[in-house]
Amino acid sequence: MRDVKMNSIRSIDRAIDILESFNNEISNLSIDEIVSHTKLAKTTVYRMLYTLEKRGLIRYDKETATYFLGLKLLDLAGNLNSITSLKTLAVPLLIEMQQKTQQTVMMVVPDGDTMIYVFTCENSVGLKYSSYTGQRRSMNYGVIGKIFMAYAEQEQRERLLNLPISSHTKKTVSNVNEIMKQLQSILEQGYHVELEETNPGVHGISAPILDKNNKCIAAIGLLGPSVQLIGDELERCKSILVETSHQISLQIPSQFSF
Template identity: 30%
Template sequence: MIQSVDRALRIITYVSQKKDGMGVTELASLLDLNKSSIFKLLSTLAAHDFIEQDQETKKYKLGYKYLELSSMLLESLDLRTQAKPYLKELESATNEVIHLVVYDQGEVVYIEKLEGTETLRTHSRVGKRASMHCTSVGKVILAHLPGDEAAEIIAKKGLEKHTEKTITDPTIFVKELQKIRKQGYGVEMEENEEGITCIAVPIFDHKGDITAAVSISGPSTRMTEKRLEELMPLIKKTGKTISKRLGYQPNRTS
């Protein structure tokens, strides 16, 4: 370990934890160094915009370079790559079919599918598009889109009947979306394919926007109410973990 680099990184960590910044004396005490050494480290960090000094309080705060690099990292994250390990964990824990989808032009697109170990015949495949109103993943995404955008999609695409259980009444469908948004997950019981039941949760990006959804699918004979209750905490955890990997901070205030 290079001591000077270690000290510089510790300074960045300490300063990041204080909204109003930290002074030289306080940092010197934390790192057990004299003020002269701390000042040299701060000057070096400031020269590269990692640290900046408040001209009124004379305290040091994080510089904009940190924000710039964070943005670059977040923009470079690939959803499929970041999600894959956690989708595999979910597959192993449930033995069911796992889907990862994104929203595009009023439809959902499957970008990942893990088959599980249980037998399930479903029309889904990577690259295939599906309607939003009759799939658990689609309903979850619709529920977390801005209201006017969701309404526009519903008006444009309609609520086409895919099975006898597809929700085709706009009033009932809006209430369904409100319920999904409130409870944090959505369920689709044979609304898209007969004999198939799915449960899905949203995935959010670093801006707090809905960016994708993950689901567990299985035959309705196996996906009973009790089974869905067992799967719900597992898939919720997966959704939150992937969102966190993408930089989502649920308690962040703008």
């Protein structure tokens, strides 16, 4: 995101706050729930919702007196050609990787100092780690976040290193010097392995998707129970993931922009 010396438009910020109240876990909200989430006055929220509804970005259900995201958002999402193209290239290979490893597989793209999960695939039954498409995380989160930090420009990397790091588990690495060693190792090896640093009982592996200019335009990850991703099986899955990341990277066209 550009650093422009200009104030944002408050009404647009508020409208976006309302839209971001919805997620994969909460698809419909009452006006009181939206007020609670946004901390805006109820009259303001009502006017904003009415405007968004007129433009097709919000739907209202009279029977339940709740609001949903509108179908117009699908039209807007369809304009994200770069992400769509990347998914078209990557998804067949990611599905193949999931079938070979039988673990949760995901692809994530950077967005400013955050990252968005654009693809996930997991086993329908059995012991597994679950995630969902559309989830947004800070770029200093988890096994995939380390990939983006490693390939980030120096200014962004320093900014991310200065962000507070939550101790998700007893094994979370929070020392900046140790994190910098991890980032250097990623640049040298081309992958990252995390053992219960973000979630207890979960191991993870990640690798970058690089364009022709060696820019990290996405990252893929594999997460699974620590009782399964260990020893020879961890090494096997790591080899599969690294090879998959290479295959996807090789298919990125030279004119690809992100």
